[in-house]
Amino acid sequence: MTxxxxxxRFWYEFIIGDDWVIAAGVVIALMATGLLVQVGxxxxxxxxxxxAALLSVSIWRETPR
Amino acid sequence: xxxxxIILVFxxxxxxxxxxxxxxxxxxxxxxxxxxxxxxxGAGAAILVLAAVIAVLGPSLSxxxxxxxxxxxxxxxxxxxxxxxxxxxxxxxxxxxLRDEEALYRADIEKARLAERDICAGMDWYGxxxxxxxxxxxxxxxxxxxxxxxxxxxNIPLAALGAGIALLLVVIVGAVxxxxxxxxxxxxxxxxxxxxxxxxxxxxxxxxxxxxxxGADLAIAAILAFVTxxxxxxxxxxRRLRELDTVLANGVFIKGE
Numbered sequence: 001m002t003x004x005x006x007x008x009r010f011w012y013e014f015i016i017g018d019d020w021v022i023a024a025g026v027v028i029a030l031m032a033t034g035l036l037v038q039v040g041x042x043x044x045x046x047x048x049x050x051x052a053a054l055l056s057v058s059i060w061r062e063t064p065r
Numbered sequence: 066x067x068x069x070x071i072i073l074v075f076x077x078x079x080x081x082x083x084x085x086x087x088x089x090x091x092x093x094x095x096x097x098x099x100x101x102x103x104x105x106x107g108a109g110a111a112i113l114v115l116a117a118v119i120a121v122l123g124p125s126l127s128x129x130x131x132x133x134x135x136x137x138x139x140x141x142x143x144x145x146x147x148x149x150x151x152x153x154x155x156x157x158x159x160x161x162x163l164r165d166e167e168a169l170y171r172a173d174i175e176k177a178r179l180a181e182r183d184i185c186a187g188m189d190w191y192g193x194x195x196x197x198x199x200x201x202x203x204x205x206x207x208x209x210x211x212x213x214x215x216x217x218x219x220n221i222p223l224a225a226l227g228a229g230i231a232l233l234l235v236v237i238v239g240a241v242x243x244x245x246x247x248x249x250x251x252x253x254x255x256x257x258x259x260x261x262x263x264x265x266x267x268x269x270x271x272x273x274x275x276x277x278x279x280g281a282d283l284a285i286a287a288i289l290a291f292v293t294x295x296x297x298x299x300x301x302x303x304r305r306l307r308e309l310d311t312v313l314a315n316g317v318f319i320k321g322e
Contacts, residue, residue, distance in 0.1 A: 014205065015141070017148040026143050030136065030274055037275035044278055047271040048288060051147065051263060052295040058151050059299055063160055063306065 077227030091199025094173030099192025107196030139270025146262025158303025
């Protein structure tokens with residue numbers, strides 16, 4: 001069980017990294033892009049905006065207040 | 066060589082160079098304290114495992130439908146890129162300490178000296194494990210970048226070549242100077258890699274999700290410019306916040322002024 005836990009933790013830390021918000025945000029932004037495409041909107045602007053927003057939020061979460 | 070191929074080689078080269086510099090610090094510490102045979106065998110074994118990962122996963126990725134590949138690979142590149150960029154911005158803004166290879170080398174040496182000798186078949190297994198882990202963990206991200214970046218460009222061998230050249234260069238320089246490469250501008254390199262991974266991650270993942278980029282491939286330059294500007298704006302904001310924090314901490318700020 002410990003080995004499995006360590007294995008899963010390793011991959012979580014490797015892929016998700018220090019801030020889960022980034023990974024979750026990327027998935028949500030991609031889903032939003034896909035949904036908008038489905039209803040006929042060429043939503044090329046979603047991902048760049050999401051990147052700027054995610055970087056800002058993630059850095060804001062890291063800085064002490 | 067096309068522009069995309071040059072960018073591919075350059076990104077793989079930079080990512081590999083940064084991680085190789087970090088791995089070199091660990092291998093030098095293991096070699097100096099526990100013996101070179103164990104350290105070099107550990108490092109060599111890790112490189113072989115990483116090469117096997119690329120050789121096994123590479124052909125499987127190439128079999129995926131292009132849109133699914135671009136969404137999955139683009140999302141992975143984007144997550145990696147944003148993590149690299151986030152750290153580089155925090156370091157450039159003064160909110161995270163810059164990596165100090167000399168200090169890390171001294172800490173690794175101290176730890177390796179205190180560890181018990183574990184000699185078997187003429188090898189010091191602590192030294193082997195230390196070097197193996199250092200190279201494997203630093204190299205795994207490079208292997209993923211080579212795989213994802215290479216697969217999206219349809220040229221994994223070219224990405225592997227870029228990474229291999231960087232590794233060779235760092236090994237040669239490391240063998241000559243025989244100390245951690247503390248003068249390498251690691252944060253600037255990480256910043257650049259972060260910008261490139263994020264840019265291509267945005268381009269491919271959105272394309273895989275079904276959008277059509279205005280200007281087709283020219284959009285890559287526009288995305289790169291946008292991500293660069295956003296990142297520099299964040300560095301500027303962090304630096305101003307840091308200055309303000311210092312002023313407030315020193316009590317120079319007078320209420321009402």
